[in-house]
Amino acid sequence: MHKKISIRVWFPAVIVITMVVMVAVVLTVASSYVNDMLYRQSRADMERQSNAVVNAVGRETYRMIDTINNIYYKVIKDNRSSLSVKKQDFVALCNQKHSGIVSISLYDSEGNLLLSSSDYYENPAINKAVFQDVRDNVGKIFFGNPQISFNNGAMNSVIPASCMVDIINNGYIQMGFLRVEFTAKDIYSIIDAYGNTERSYCYLINDKNEIVYHPYQKKLESGIGTEWSLDYIAPDTHYIMQDIDDISWLIGTNNIGYSGWRVVMVNSFNDVHRQELLSYQVVWWIISIMALLIAIIDIVLFHEISSPISNLDEAMKKFSAGDMNVRVPAKGVGELRHLENGFNRMVEHIEILMAEILGKEKEKCHMERRLLQAQISPHFLYNTLDSIIWMIQGKQYEGAEKMVYLLAKFFRIALSKGQDMIPLEQELQHAVSYLSIQGIRFHDKFEVFIDVDDSLNKYLCPKVTLQPILENAIYHGMDGMYGDGEISVRVYQSGENICLEIADNGAGMTEEQVTALMNNKTNEIKIKPTSKGSGIGVANVNERIKLIFGEEYGITVESEPDEGTTVKIVIPRVEKNE
Amino acid sequence: MNRKQMYMVLGMMVLIMLIACSKVLFDRTIDIENEFQVAVIMPADSKYELKGVVQGINDNAREKNIKINMLYASDWDKKQLEDTMLEERSIGSKAVFIIYPERFIRNYEEIEIRTYLPALVLNDKAYENNIINAGTAYYDGIENITAEHIKKADVYRLMTGEIDELIVPAEYYMGYYCIDNLMEAFRRNIMGLMLPVGGDYYSSRDIDAIMNKQMDDVCIPILRITRKEVIEGKFHSILEDR
Numbered sequence: 169m170h171k172k173i174s175i176r177v178w179f180p181a182v183i184v185i186t187m188v189v190m191v192a193v194v195l196t197v198a199s200s201y202v203n204d205m206l207y208r209q210s211r212a213d214m215e216r217q218s219n220a221v222v223n224a225v226g227r228e229t230y231r232m233i234d235t236i237n238n239i240y241y242k243v244i245k246d247n248r249s250s251l252s253v254k255k256q257d258f259v260a261l262c263n264q265k266h267s268g269i270v271s272i273s274l275y276d277s278e279g280n281l282l283l284s285s286s287d288y289y290e291n292p293a294i295n296k297a298v299f300q301d302v303r304d305n306v307g308k309i310f311f312g313n314p315q316i317s318f319n320n321g322a323m324n325s326v327i328p329a330s331c332m333v334d335i336i337n338n339g340y341i342q343m344g345f346l347r348v349e350f351t352a353k354d355i356y357s358i359i360d361a362y363g364n365t366e367r368s369y370c371y372l373i374n375d376k377n378e379i380v381y382h383p384y385q386k387k388l389e390s391g392i393g394t395e396w397s398l399d400y401i402a403p404d405t406h407y408i409m410q411d412i413d414d415i416s417w418l419i420g421t422n423n424i425g426y427s428g429w430r431v432v433m434v435n436s437f438n439d440v441h442r443q444e445l446l447s448y449q450v451v452w453w454i455i456s457i458m459a460l461l462i463a464i465i466d467i468v469l470f471h472e473i474s475s476p477i478s479n480l481d482e483a484m485k486k487f488s489a490g491d492m493n494v495r496v497p498a499k500g501v502g503e504l505r506h507l508e509n510g511f512n513r514m515v516e517h518i519e520i521l522m523a524e525i526l527g528k529e530k531e532k533c534h535m536e537r538r539l540l541q542a543q544i545s546p547h548f549l550y551n552t553l554d555s556i557i558w559m560i561q562g563k564q565y566e567g568a569e570k571m572v573y574l575l576a577k578f579f580r581i582a583l584s585k586g587q588d589m590i591p592l593e594q595e596l597q598h599a600v601s602y603l604s605i606q607g608i609r610f611h612d613k614f615e616v617f618i619d620v621d622d623s624l625n626k627y628l629c630p631k632v633t634l635q636p637i638l639e640n641a642i643y644h645g646m647d648g649m650y651g652d653g654e655i656s657v658r659v660y661q662s663g664e665n666i667c668l669e670i671a672d673n674g675a676g677m678t679e680e681q682v683t684a685l686m687n688n689k690t691n692e693i694k695i696k697p698t699s700k701g702s703g704i705g706v707a708n709v710n711e712r713i714k715l716i717f718g719e720e721y722g723i724t725v726e727s728e729p730d731e732g733t734t735v736k737i738v739i740p741r742v743e744k745n746e
Numbered sequence: 747m748n749r750k751q752m753y754m755v756l757g758m759m760v761l762i763m764l765i766a767c768s769k770v771l772f773d774r775t776i777d778i779e780n781e782f783q784v785a786v787i788m789p790a791d792s793k794y795e796l797k798g799v800v801q802g803i804n805d806n807a808r809e810k811n812i813k814i815n816m817l818y819a820s821d822w823d824k825k826q827l828e829d830t831m832l833e834e835r836s837i838g839s840k841a842v843f844i845i846y847p848e849r850f851i852r853n854y855e856e857i858e859i860r861t862y863l864p865a866l867v868l869n870d871k872a873y874e875n876n877i878i879n880a881g882t883a884y885y886d887g888i889e890n891i892t893a894e895h896i897k898k899a900d901v902y903r904l905m906t907g908e909i910d911e912l913i914v915p916a917e918y919y920m921g922y923y924c925i926d927n928l929m930e931a932f933r934r935n936i937m938g939l940m941l942p943v944g945g946d947y948y949s950s951r952d953i954d955a956i957m958n959k960q961m962d963d964v965c966i967p968i969l970r971i972t973r974k975e976v977i978e979g980k981f982h983s984i985l986e987d988r
Binding site: 312313314315316318323325352365366378379380384385386387389390391392453457460461464465468 | 752753756759760763766798801802805808809898901902905916918919922969976977978979980981982983984985986
C-alpha cells in the first residue's frame with residue numbers, strides 16, 4: 169500500500185543522504201588522489217635514496233676493481249719480480265692505510281695457492297670450483313659473498329674479488345687467479361649509514377637473491393624472523409607496493425654496476441608518511457564531522473520550520489472536523505509565529521460568529537414557538553367568546569358565568585407567567601377547563617373520560633398541548649354526534665416517556681386526511697372545515713414538541729373513518745429542575 | 747524532546763567530536779608519554795663479551811618503544827644494587843634486568859637481595875635464595891650450563907677444517923627475548939625471576955641432546971654453525987662477536 173511520506177521525513181532524509189553521498193565521493197576521490205600522490209612521492213624518495221646507496225656501493229666496488237687492476241698491472245705483470253718479491257709487494261699493499269685490502273692471493277690455473285700476503289692458511293673456504301665462473305668469463309671481476317678471514321691474528325669479514333690473470337714469474341707467463349679480500353666494513357657502513365629502522369631499511373643481495381649484508385643480520389642469523397621482502401624482489405630495477413598485515417610496504421630493488429649486487433629498500437608506506445596520513449585522517453575526520461554537524465543543524469532547523477507548519481496542518485484537520493476548541497501553540501519564529509497567531513485569532517473569531525449564529529437560531533426557534541402558540545389562542549378565544557355571547561343572548565347567565573370562570577382559569581394556565589413548559593397537572597387542568605367550556609357550549613354532546621397516572625403530574629409538558637387536539641376531537645370528531653360522543657384522555661407512562669392519548673369515537677379520517685392533518689395541509693384535502701376551528705392545531709402541536717424535545721417525540725394519529733380517531737402524544741419525562 | 751534538550755544534545759555531540767579530533771591530533775604525544783622504561787644492570791667488565799646480548803636488548807626495545815636505562819656496575823655490594831633499583835623506580839623504570847650479578851656484586855652467593863621492581867636476573871648458573879621470590883621463576887628447562895664462550899680460536903679451528911661445526915650461544919636471541927620475558931614479569935608482577943645461563947654442553951659435546959630440544963626449552967639458546975654455512979656467508983655477525 170502506498171503510504172504518503174511526510175515532508176518532515178523525506179526532506180531531511182534527502183539532505184542527509186545527499187550529504188553522505190557527497191562526503192563519500194569527496195573522500196573517495198581525495199583518498200585516491202592523496203594515496204596516489206603519497207605513493208609517487210614515496211617512490212621518488214625511495215628512488216633518490218636507493219640511487220644514493222647504489223652510487224656509494226658502486227663507487228666502493230669501482231675502487232676495488234681499480235685496486236685489483238693496479239695490483240695486476242703494477243705487481244703481477246712486473247716482468248722483473250719473482251713470486252717472492254711479489255709477495256712482499258702484496259704485504260706492502262695490505263699494510264697501506266685506507267687501502268681496505270685484507271689479503272691478496274694468487275692461485276694457479278688449477279686453483280692451488282701460489283702465494284698469499286697472509287701467513288694464514290690455505291683458506292679451505294676457497295673452493296676451487298668458485299674459479300670456474302672466473303675462468304669462463306675472462307676479463308671480468310667476480311665479487312663473492314662475505315667471508316670470515318684471519319689475517320695477522322685478526323678475524324675479519326671480508327668481501328672477496330677474483331679474476332683471471334697472467335702471472336709473470338721470472339719472465340715466465342702462466343695463467344692463474346688473483347683473489348683480493350677487501351674489508352667488508354666499508355660496504356657495510358654504507359648500508360648502515362642509511363639509518364635503518366624496523367619500518368625503513370635497506371639491504372644488499374647478490375644475483376642469486378642471497379643476502380650479502382643486512383642491517384639486522386644478527387637478528388636474522390639468530391633465528392628471530394626472516395626477510396620477507398625477498399619474495400617480492402624482481403631481477404631488474406623496480407618498485408612495488410605490497411600490503412602485509414595491514415601495513416603497506418614499498419619495496420624497491422636497484423642494480424649496482426660491476427658487482428652484480430642489488431640494493432633492496434623496504435619502507436613502510438604508513439610510517440614514512442605517517443604525518444601526512446595523520447593530517448589526511450584529521451582532514452577526513454573534520455570533513456566527516458562538519459558534514460555530520462551540517463546534517464544535524466539542517467535537521468534541527470528544518471524541524472523548527474516544519475513543526476509549526478505540521479501543527480497548523482493538524483489543527484486545520486481538527487478544525488475542519490468541527491473541533492472549535494483547537495488552538496496552535498505559538499512556538500514558531502517570524503512569519504510562522506504570525507501564521508500560528510493568525511490561525512488562532514481566526515478560530516476565535518469564527519467561534520464567536522458561530523455562537524452568535526446559534527444564539528440567533530435559538531431565538532428564532534423561540535419566536536416560532538411563540539408564533540405557533542399565538543396561532544392557537546385566538547381560535548379558542550373568539551369561539552368561546554362567541555359561545556358566551558350566544559349564552560347571554562339565550563339568557564343562560566349561569567352557564568355564561570361558569571364559562572367565563574372556566575375561560576379565566578383556562579387563560580391563567582395558558583399564560584403561566586410566560587413559561588413555555590408547565591407541569592402535566594396544570595396542562596390537564598387546562599384541558600379540563602377547555603373541555604368544560606366546550607361541554608357547556610355543546611350541551612353534553614359528548615362525554616369525557618379522563619384517566620391519569622398521578623405519578624406523572626410532576627413532569628413538564630409544553631403548555632397548550634392537549635387543547636388543540638381536544639379542539640379537533642370536538643369540532644371534527646364529534647361533528648354529527650348526538651349525545652353518544654365519547655372523548656377519552658389517558659395519561660400513562662410508556663417506557664421512559666409519557667404518553668398522552670386522546671381518543672374519540674367520532675367520524676374518523678382517511679389515511680390521506682391524517683397525512684394532510686399532520687402536514688398542516690388541510691386546505692388541499694377534504695377535511696370538513698368548521699367555522700370554529702382552523703384544523704391546523706394538531707400539526708402546530710406536533711412541530712412544537714419536535715422543536716422542544718427532538719424528532720423522536722411528537723404526535724401520531726390513528727384514525728378509521730366512522731370508527732374514531734386516536735391521537736398519541738409522546739413526550740419525555742422532564743422534571744422542572746432539569 | 748523540547749528545544750532546550752535538543753540544543754544540549756547538539757552541544758554535547760560537538761564537544762565529543764572536538765575531543766575525538768584532539769585525541770587524533772595529539773595521538774603521537776600520548777604514545778611518547780606511554781613509553782615503557784626498563785633498567786638494565788650489567789657488569790662493566792663484560793661489555794664486549796655481552797655485546798650480542800646488549801644488541802638484542804636494544805633492538806627489541808627499539809621495536810617495542812621501550813626506553814632502556816643501561817647501567818654498568820663494578821664491585822657493588824648488596825646495598826648499592828638495592829639503592830639503584832629504588833632510584834630507578836623513582837625515575838620511572840617499570841622493571842629491571844640484571845645481567846650476571848655475580849660478576850659485579852661482592853659475595854653474591856652469600857647475600858639476599860631484595861628487588862623493588864619486577865626483575866629478571868641472568869646468572870652464570872643456578873643460585874639459591876639470593877634474590878627474593880626467586881622461586882616464582884616461570885622459565886622452564888633450566889640447564890646447568892657453563893658459560894664457556896666461543897673464542898676466536900674456535901672459529902679458526904672451524905675455518906681450517908679442524909672441526910666441522912660450532913655450537914655457540916645465541917646471545918642476541920637471549921638479549922632480545924629477555925626483554926619479552928621482562929615485560930611478562932612486569933605484567934605478572936614477578937619480582938625476582940632467575941634465568942640461569944650456562945651449561946655443560948660445550949664440555950660434554952652432547953650436541954644432539956641439545957639440538958633435539960626446542961630453543962625455548964633451554965635458558966640460553968644455541969646456534970649450530972657449520973663451516974659450509976660460514977663459507978656461504980652466513981653467521982658472520984655472530985662469529986664476529988667472538
